[in-house]
Amino acid sequence: MTTNRILHVMAVLCVAAVAVALVSQHVFDMRPCAWCVLQRLVFLAIAAVCWLGVLAGRVAPGLRRFAGLLAALLGAGGMVAAWYQYSVAAQRFSCDMTFADRFMVASGLDAGVPWLFGIFASCLDARVELLGVEYALWGMGLFALLTVMALMAAARRSGRRR
Known part of the structure; x- marks a missing residue:
């Protein structure tokens, strides 16, 4: 698989995750x-x-x-966020004043684009399962896959066809 294809597949997987x-x-x-919304942002x-890598790679x-x-660094950050949500934040009643809450509020995205980044639940209330697996674990798994794919793309030699 070419570097362009890897990057493109990664981007499509990310957009699909946010769509779900x-x-x-x-x-x-x-x-x-x-x-949850911090992971959407990631x-x-x-x-x-x-x-952007696909486009800039032409030049x-x-x-x-x-x-x-x-992308690998962002994926690793996403894994950390998903791990924290699953193992720490989901055990607490409130996400108020955690890094994610402060970051999203300070960015203005929660108020500016509430349909995408609005914070509408506590971490405990947001524990939701899809096919018997919590969303945070699905996210962590996808971030892990994306990180591996990103490292594959980064390791490939930059050639004309890649």
Whole structure:
């Protein structure tokens, strides 16, 4: 698989993950917590980095590798966020004043784009399962897969066809 294809598949997976989260929220009334919406932001950042890497790689092929490295860092950050949500935040009644809450509020995204980044539940209330597995674990698994794919993209030599 070429570097471009890896980056493109990663971006599509990220957008699909956010789409599933939005359907869960708006169709099935599963309200997100601060850690949920922070992970949405990380997924969208990975998608943007990947697609920018594909575009910029046409001019400077080395930028594809850089995009892979940056996406791997974001993926690792997403795994940490998902792990924290699952193991710490979901055990507490409130996400208030945690890093995710402070970051999302300070960014203005929760108020500016509430249909995507609005915080509507506590961490304890946001513990939701899909096919018997908590959303946070699905997110962690997807972040792990994306990190591996990103490292594969970063490790590939920058050639004309990659």
